[in-house]
Amino acid sequence: MNKSNGEGYPNKPVQLIIAFTAGGSSDVQARIVEKYWKKYFNDQPLAFEYKPGAGGQVGFTEIARAVPDGYTIGGVNVPHILLQSLSPQATFCKDDFVHIAQVVNDPQLIVVNPNNPIRTLDDFIAEAKKKEGRMTVGIVGTFTAHHMALLKLQDILGVKFNAVPFQGSADQNVALLGGHIDAIIGNLNDIMRYTEQFRMLAIASENRHQWLPDVPTFQELGYSFTSDIRRGFSVPANTDPAIVQRLREGFQQICNDPEYLNEMEKIGQPAAYLSGEDFTKYCDRYYEEAKQLIDKYELNKKN
Amino acid sequence: MGMDVFQPLLQGFATALTPQNLCFGFIGCVLGTLVGVLPGIGPTSAIAMLLPLTLILDPTPAIIMLSGIYYGAMYGGSTTAILVNIPGEISSAPTALDGYAMAKKGRAGPALAISAISSFVAGTLSLVGLTFFAPTLAQLALHFGPPEYFALMLLALSVVINLSGKSLIKGLISAVAGFFVAMVGMDPITGIARFTFGSVELMSGIDFVSVIIGLFAIAEVLSTWEAQVTPVIRTKLTGLMPTKEDLRETFPAMLRSTVIGFFLGLLPGCSPGVTAFIAYDTEKRFSRVPETFGQGQIAGVAAAEGANNATTSGGFVPLLSFGIPSGPALAVLLGGFMMYGLQPGPTLFEKNAPFVWALIASMYIGNVMLIILNLPLIGLWARLVKVPYPLLAPIILISSFIGAYSVRNKMMDVWLAIAFGLIGWLMRKLEIPSVPLILTTILAGMLETSIKQTLSMGDMGIYLLFTRPISLTICILALLLTISSLYGRYKKISLPGDDEEFSSESIEYPEVFEKKSPVLVKPRRYLHAPKAVYLVREHDRSRNVAKCGSLRMRQAGEQVQR
Numbered sequence: 001m002n003k004s005n006g007e008g009y010p011n012k013p014v015q016l017i018i019a020f021t022a023g024g025s026s027d028v029q030a031r032i033v034e035k036y037w038k039k040y041f042n043d044q045p046l047a048f049e050y051k052p053g054a055g056g057q058v059g060f061t062e063i064a065r066a067v068p069d070g071y072t073i074g075g076v077n078v079p080h081i082l083l084q085s086l087s088p089q090a091t092f093c094k095d096d097f098v099h100i101a102q103v104v105n106d107p108q109l110i111v112v113n114p115n116n117p118i119r120t121l122d123d124f125i126a127e128a129k130k131k132e133g134r135m136t137v138g139i140v141g142t143f144t145a146h147h148m149a150l151l152k153l154q155d156i157l158g159v160k161f162n163a164v165p166f167q168g169s170a171d172q173n174v175a176l177l178g179g180h181i182d183a184i185i186g187n188l189n190d191i192m193r194y195t196e197q198f199r200m201l202a203i204a205s206e207n208r209h210q211w212l213p214d215v216p217t218f219q220e221l222g223y224s225f226t227s228d229i230r231r232g233f234s235v236p237a238n239t240d241p242a243i244v245q246r247l248r249e250g251f252q253q254i255c256n257d258p259e260y261l262n263e264m265e266k267i268g269q270p271a272a273y274l275s276g277e278d279f280t281k282y283c284d285r286y287y288e289e290a291k292q293l294i295d296k297y298e299l300n301k302k303n
Numbered sequence: 304m305g306m307d308v309f310q311p312l313l314q315g316f317a318t319a320l321t322p323q324n325l326c327f328g329f330i331g332c333v334l335g336t337l338v339g340v341l342p343g344i345g346p347t348s349a350i351a352m353l354l355p356l357t358l359i360l361d362p363t364p365a366i367i368m369l370s371g372i373y374y375g376a377m378y379g380g381s382t383t384a385i386l387v388n389i390p391g392e393i394s395s396a397p398t399a400l401d402g403y404a405m406a407k408k409g410r411a412g413p414a415l416a417i418s419a420i421s422s423f424v425a426g427t428l429s430l431v432g433l434t435f436f437a438p439t440l441a442q443l444a445l446h447f448g449p450p451e452y453f454a455l456m457l458l459a460l461s462v463v464i465n466l467s468g469k470s471l472i473k474g475l476i477s478a479v480a481g482f483f484v485a486m487v488g489m490d491p492i493t494g495i496a497r498f499t500f501g502s503v504e505l506m507s508g509i510d511f512v513s514v515i516i517g518l519f520a521i522a523e524v525l526s527t528w529e530a531q532v533t534p535v536i537r538t539k540l541t542g543l544m545p546t547k548e549d550l551r552e553t554f555p556a557m558l559r560s561t562v563i564g565f566f567l568g569l570l571p572g573c574s575p576g577v578t579a580f581i582a583y584d585t586e587k588r589f590s591r592v593p594e595t596f597g598q599g600q601i602a603g604v605a606a607a608e609g610a611n612n613a614t615t616s617g618g619f620v621p622l623l624s625f626g627i628p629s630g631p632a633l634a635v636l637l638g639g640f641m642m643y644g645l646q647p648g649p650t651l652f653e654k655n656a657p658f659v660w661a662l663i664a665s666m667y668i669g670n671v672m673l674i675i676l677n678l679p680l681i682g683l684w685a686r687l688v689k690v691p692y693p694l695l696a697p698i699i700l701i702s703s704f705i706g707a708y709s710v711r712n713k714m715m716d717v718w719l720a721i722a723f724g725l726i727g728w729l730m731r732k733l734e735i736p737s738v739p740l741i742l743t744t745i746l747a748g749m750l751e752t753s754i755k756q757t758l759s760m761g762d763m764g765i766y767l768l769f770t771r772p773i774s775l776t777i778c779i780l781a782l783l784l785t786i787s788s789l790y791g792r793y794k795k796i797s798l799p800g801d802d803e804e805f806s807s808e809s810i811e812y813p814e815v816f817e818k819k820s821p822v823l824v825k826p827r828r829y830l831h832a833p834k835a836v837y838l839v840r841e842h843d844r845s846r847n848v849a850k851c852g853s854l855r856m857r858q859a860g861e862q863v864q865r
Contacts, residue, residue: 021631022351023638031355031642048355053507053711054489054496061503089496091503136760142493164449164759165492167752170627170634174571177625180448181760193626193648266644 009070009243010044017066017074019059021052025189025269026075029104029231032263033254040250055141056080057091064096068236070243073100078230078279079145082287086294087143094287097234098244101251102279104231104264105272107205108149109191109215112183113176114199121202121221124183125157133160138172138184141165143299146185149204149227151293153185156218156225187229188212192268204228209270230272232279248276308435315660319668324364328665331368332672335375339391340383342520342699344706345512346376346392347632354639362643363658367665369639373632374426374615374666377575378673381418381608382684385411387699389520393511394575394611396741397583397603399519404599411685412543417553417601418608419677420545424557425609426670429565429616434663438652441624444569449756450768452572454777456750459577461781462584463743464788468597468736471792477735481743484509491752504715513707513716514744517723518730518737520703524696525728543682545601553605556586560609568617571629575611576745582610588784593791616666623647623659 016034020026030048037046051059060081063074076097085094112118118127128135139146142165150163164181166172169190176184177197188209191198200215204227208217218225233251235244254260255273264271274282294300318324338349350369357365380392385402398418405414432440447455460478467474487498488508499505545553560582567573567581586606587596596603618629626647628634640647645655652659687695707720730737757767768774 021635021638023354023635023642025638025641028638028641031358049712050351051711054503055494058503058507058711087494089499089506091506134761144494162759162761164756166756167491170571171752174445174621174625174627175448175756178445178448193646196648196650267641268644268646 007242008042009246010041012071013045013047014041014070015047015049015072017059017063017072018048018050019052019056019063019075019077020050022048022050024052026077026231028267029264029269030075032260032267033103033233033251035263036254036257036260037250039257040253055084055144057084060084061091063234064092064236066236068239070235070239070247073233073235073247076232076234078102078232078283079148079286079290080229082283082290083143083145083148086287086291086300088300094283096237098237098239099276099279099283100233100235100244100247101255101276102230102232102274102282103251103255103271104269105205105228105274106187106189106230106270107203107209107226107228108146108185108187109203109212110153110183110201111176111186111191111198112201113179114197115179116182116199118183118201119199121216121218121223124201125159127182128157128159128161133162135159135161135183136164136181137161138164138166138175138181140169140172141167145227145229148290148293149185151297152227153225156223185227189269211270230274230279230282231269232274244276251276311656311660312434312664314657315662315664316668318363318657318661319367319665324367324661324665325668327360327364327368328371328669329672331371332375332669332676334368335372335377336379336673336676338372339376339379339381339395341379341702342383342389342391342516342706344709345632346373347630347635348709349376350632350635350639354635354642357639358642362645363661365643366636366639366645366658366662367669369636370619370662370666371669373636374612374669375673376632377426377608377612377615378419378422378677380611381422381604382415385414385418385604386684386687387695388523389699390515392575392611393515393741393745394579394614395607396515396519396576396738397579397607400583400597400607400738401600401603404597405601405604408599410542410599410601412681413545413549413601414604415681415684416543416545416678417549417605419674419681420550421553421557421560421605421609422612422677423670423674425561425564426612426616426673427667428558428561429568429613430663430666430670432565433616433619433666437620438624440569440620444571444621446773447570448771449753449760450771450774451777452570452749453753453757454768454774454781455567455570455573456746456753458777458781458784459581459746460743460750461785461788462580463739464785464792465584465587466580466736466738466742468734470734473733473735474739477730477737478739478743481740482747484514484740485744485747485751491748492755502715504711504713507711509719510707510710510716511744512710513719514723515741516703516707517720517725518727518741520699521720521724522727522731522737524699525724526731527692528696529728543685549601553602555589556602556605557609559585559589560606561613564610564613565617568614568629569620571621571627572749573614574630574745575614578614579607579611580742580745582606588787619663619666623651623662626651 016030018027018030034046051062056077060076066072082094084090085092110124118124137150139150150161154160169186172184173190173194175181192211200212202218202221203209203212203215204218204225206219206226208215261271334349335346338344338346349372353369357369376392377394380390380395381398381402382391384390384395384399385406388399388403390396390399402414463474463478487505489496489506496506563582563585564578567578583603583606586602587593590602618633621627621629622633622637626637628637637647645651703720704717707716710716727737758764761767768778
């Protein structure tokens with residue numbers, strides 16, 4: 001084995017840890033990667049191992065604590081791993097991971113029920129001001145990407161919301177469909193199923209998304225607000241840099257394969273490649289921002 | 304909707320009846336029955352394991368097969384519940400109450416047959432509901448917001464009273480313990496770790512599978528071992544098939560449980576486990592002889608098994624109409640849809656009509672396959688109880704450990720199952736029923752989530768429940784059911800002729816003791832017992848018999864009753 005320079009890597013099957021259940025979005029995406037993995041990695045299989053639980057924390061912890069020989073890689077979600085490392089019950093820190101690549105960028109949107117008279121973001125802001133903090137906005141969990149987005153949005157729009165946390169995006173969507181809450185913060189991937197039942201007010205990405213060309217960005221409407229969930233692949237810290245390099249190159253090839261991109265569109269996941277270095281920079285930025293937000297709202301206090 | 308359903312449905316049948324689709328449907332049903340039978344391995348993990356493998360297939364046969372696993376498991380789950388008091392799935396926990404009692408009386412065959420027939424009737428009838436009203440019903444389910452779910456959970460909690468056995472206090476202790484078990488892990492909303500003692504594994508909570516394997520399988524083996532009695536094996540099997548009377552008695556139960564299972568199944572989060580318990584409780588209320596429930600009342604078996612099957616069809620309504628999975632198994636199935644680029648939602652019925660109707664048609668066919676598959680197996684299964692317990696026990700234990708391990712591939716779950724086995728054994732000794740614990744463990748998550756959401760929905764706090772018509776109605780219903788259950792208990796306790804030790808029962812002790820075990824000295828207390836029918840619950844029996852004297856007597860007593 002040429003452990004020193006990464007040559008010949010991989011020469012045996014590589015284990016892939018998925019921190020969510022089989023059939024979940026992370027798994028569905030990783031299965032597409034698997035289809036092309038062999039092509040770019042010496043024809044070696046990718047062996048999936050599911051370690052679900054605690055919002056991904058169980059599996060992420062496994063990745064962080066795995067033997068750093070390059071034969072265990074993991075699917076990671078951002079900001080999940082960053083927020084979990086900031087929480088009082090952290091079981092890993094953000095530097096326990098070395099990122100290979102970002103593969104998905106799933107932007108968040110503000111969505112209302114179409115029966116609601118709210119038609120634009122301005123209507124939404126006006127309504128929120130009128131309701132004086134009683135406007136109910138569904139989010140997924142607390143101390144999550146959704147929660148951070150809501151807090152940021154309060155600051156940026158200058159309003160206050162009444163956050164109603166749900167266990168998952170499905171529950172949140174049902175509650176909005178039934179009109180039990182006024183609005184939700186949802187991810188593109190989850191919303192795409194309901195484009196006809198929902199009214200999307202604004203998308204928190206830098207540019208409009210090709211799947212929803214009529215939905216304006218916050219930027220266009222005069223608010224500098226972006227928020228998203230990203231999926232990537234990582235190895236534990238202390239993995240041989242040569243192997244990391246080899247993985248980064250291979251993933252770059254996979255992510256630019258036209259057939260791969262085609263399949264990603266079919267499963268409804270917004271493919272967005274970022275190199276391991278750029279992904280790491282993004283994570284560091286988000287981490288600092290989240291830390292400030294958490295301190296400001298004193299979310300880290302155990303009460 | 305209406306007549307225009309027939310055309311696409313017929314086309315669906317045409318697609319589903321092609322050899323390839325039939326074949327994969329059959330594989331799904333067989334696998335489903337199998338994972339249903341095995342405690343620990345459930346449809347969720349089976350679908351998850353097979354999902355990647357099915358990607359080489361076309362979407363239609365693949366989804367047909369995976370769905371077959373889901374509803375097939377409901378057929379299989381009752382088998383071990385009836386034969387060895389170990390539910391193969393959590394949704395068959397209420398089946399064990401009467402099914403096992405029937406098996407001990409030598410009526411394992413009819414119990415198995417009724418559970419298959421009830422599964423078939425309810426499964427098929429609820430498919431009719433799915434076929435004709437899916438989009439309309441899905442709309443109906445949307446009226447349920449967090450307050451309505453909370454009210455519904457309160458209603459389900461009222462079932463605890465009827466599952467408590469003789470002592471309400473002990474039933475409540477068990478129920479509270481269930482909440483505590485469910486509390487371990489992360490708060491479902493805030494993600495704050497509770498009672499995890501710094502363990503990452505415990506952060507994802509205690510899995511149902513460990514609880515159910517421990518309380519049922521391991522505890523059963525421990526108790527049997529300790530009592531030194533070989534429970535079922537000396538029983539004569541009295542006929543494999545149910546009598547006409549059985550069928551007549553259970554038919555209304557099948558219909559009622561179909562309605563309950565299907566309509567509650569429309570609500571995301573109402574798992575087959577929850578609806579089976581509610582249907583069981585409802586049947587007990589409708590029954591003219593409620594005291595026979597838990598003693599081998601065949602209607603109880605029919606109700607639980609009918610409801611869990613009806614719930615599986617019900618669950619397909621929100622899945623197909625909105626892409627909302629009502630439970631973990633359907634969530635994995637939804638992943639399968641996504642992998643094939645099938646976006647569930649109203650557009651699925653338009654864009655992928657042939658696929659949807661083939662899937663629905665395949666479920667009708669699958670139910671027929673399952674009953675044909677299950678009825679002839681009954682003879683075989685029923686003979687399983689003849690296997691000597693010293694041989695059966697290790698098999699039960701090994702499959703329990705494998706089942707617990709397979710949940711997350713963690714030894715932790717095996718240790719937890721063993722711990723629950725000891726707890727279950729202790730509970731049996733203390734005569735604390737374990738079923739309320741199981742029920743509250745299932746309900747706790749949604750109860751907690753829905754109340755927190757209700758409270759965060761406005762300034763009204765908990766009063767919000769009473770300002771919304773649906774939640775108010777359910778709350779009133781829950782209150783009425785609670786009062787009627789409590790009144791029922793009160794009435795039963797003060798029944799004339801009952802002494803403090805017994806309620807009423809179908810076994811007349813004096814006679815039985817004289818006839819079957821002449822060596823025994825007639826205990827004085829039985830001599831004075833009124834001629835009225837006694838109800839002695841499972842755990843009371845051993846105690847009362849034990850009171851009578853030596854172990855030998857106790858063994859004889861066990862034998863007589865079984």
